[in-house]
Structures are given as structure tokens and as C-alpha cells.
Amino acid sequence: MQNRVLRVFLMSFFSVTLAFGVRSQAQETTWLPEAGHTTMQIWPSAAPDPVPTTGPEVLAWTPKDQPIAGRPVGLLHNVTVPTITVYSPKGKNTGVGVVVFPGGGYNILAIDLEGTEVCDWLNSAGITCVLLKYRVPNTGPYPKSPAALEDAQRAVGLVREHAVEWQIDPAHIGVLGFSAGAHLAVALSTHYDKRLYAAVDAADQLSCRPDFAVVVYPGYLADASSSFLDKLDIHPTDKTPPAFIVQAENDPVHVENATTYFLALKAVKVPAELHIYSEGGHGYGLRRTALPITTWPQAVEVWLHTIHVLPSAGS
Secondary structure, rough: EEEEEEEEHHHOOOOOHHHHHHHOOOEEEOOOOOOEEEEEOOOOOOOOOOOOOOOOOEEEEEEOOOOOOOOOOEEOOEOOOOOOEOOOOOOOOOOEEEEEOOOOOEEEEHHHHHHHHHHHHHHHHOOOOEEEOOOOOOOOOOOOOHHHHHHHHHHHHHHHHEEEEEEEEOEEEEEEEOOHHHHHHHHHOOOOOOOOOOOOOOOOOHOOOOOOOOEEEEOOOOOOOOOOOOOOOOOOOOOOOOOOEEEEOOOOOHHHHHHHHHHHHHHHOOOEEEEEEEOOOOOOOOOOOOOOHHHHHHHHHHHHHHHHOOOOOOO
């Protein structure tokens, strides 16, 4: 099971002591992607449904004595200007694109553990990664706040608009999220037919439906005894995109988050693949450890071949 810091920041249950402990670490003014990647603000003017923050955008780091797989985690606070950053594969390009939603309880973004490191892996598989820096804090889950889901809808529309420019097949654009970001992937998978905001430009005339979804240790969908799908207005249909879902049985956020969504997809005959591991806790990203659950990225690649998103060997 992961340490208390990661369990807390990846959901919304911040304690005052922990928040001050994290923010007392070395801070940078903000997070900036490495040079060479296209970055754009997703809203040409003010974002809809603005959410107040407690200060400027800042990147803080978890304490060095509480690492994940030997390294601290970068936590991005107070995002008011959402962006997408495009990470293109340097070698073979399969034409597949994935929009990545980092987790952080809709309060912060684990921008490296569940963002840039994910893009490195996707690029190694020939997949273009589009990292969404969505607004936080208090921007979800929908319908508590529409802000993060608005950012996600807008981001997928923009990726489709720029698909040719970024060498992406517009019919092979998926989403991948962690924890709260996994909930966001599920919310977008079931709220794509109508934008939550007034159309801005041509990108909003394009579909924001993901072609597939990867849902990694999701939160907010259930607890140990109850499903929250009705409360969260999550109602899969036969048009909901297929999903790969992974979670640990000992996840303190509750493994029922994964099983609830899987069974909801099964009920409407949407293809879904569910991986439940006995150990792993919460908040491991894709950093490899001795636990088998950290092999999930390789299972995702196999699944993408299975659903014919990635080409078969030799094609």
C-alpha cells in the first residue's frame, strides 16, 4: 500500500498538516514542458465556469523520504489556464493518440508521475501523447463542478481538429486517466454527445467521444458498499467507448470503483477488460516496482492490439 501522502493527494481528502508539509518543499514557479513540444492554451479567452484558487500556479514536490519507486512526485497546484502539450513519438508513429489526465483528487495534478512519465511510455509504443493540464482545485467530480470535464471535452475536440498536423488518426484517439483523472476519463466516455459549454470555434463542432479509455485506479465511482454512478450521472450505453480498467484489491480508495464501472459496461455489452491485482495500493503511476500490478502498461499495449487500435505484428 502506498504511503499516506500519495493516498491523500490522489483523492480530495487533504489534511491541513499534509498540505503545509508538501508545500514546504522546494517549489518552482510553475510547470513547463521540455523544449520541443507543442503547447497551447485550450481556451482562446477566459475558460467557462471559472473556479477560484488560493494563489498562483506552483509546482511542489513530495518529501524525499516518502518516494514512489525511489523518486518524489511533482504536484501542480492552482491551475487556472489549462493547456495541452503534444508529445510525438520519435520513431515509428502508429497514428494512435492518447489524451492523458493526471490524478490528484481534482485538487492538484501529479504532473510527472501520472503525466510526463506516461507520455514517455506511450511514445515508446509509437503513440502520440497529449497531456492535459486541466483546472484545479475543486473542479470535479462532475456534476459537483463542470470545469475539469469541460477542459477534457475541449481538449479531445482540439486533438481531432489538429489530427492531421500532429499525425494522429482522428478515429484512434483515446483517453487515459489516473484516480480522479480516471474518473474524468469515465465521465468523458459518458458525456461526449453535448458540450457542457457554449461552442467556441470549429473544434467544438467535432466529436469529443474517446475511441477507447484506459482507467487506472479510478476514484469517485463507488465505495465498498454502494455505486455512485447514478449520483454522478454516469450511464454507459452501447455507444460508450471500450475500456481497460486496472486497480488493486487493497486500494484504500476501494477496488469497487473498478468493478462497478466494468459491470456497468458489461450490462450494455461494451467491450471491457478488467485487471484486479491483490496488492498495489494507490498512486503508483507506471513506476515499476516488484509488485505485478506495475506491469499494467504492457497489458494495455496488448489490449490495444486486441481491440485493433494498434496494428497487428507485421502490418
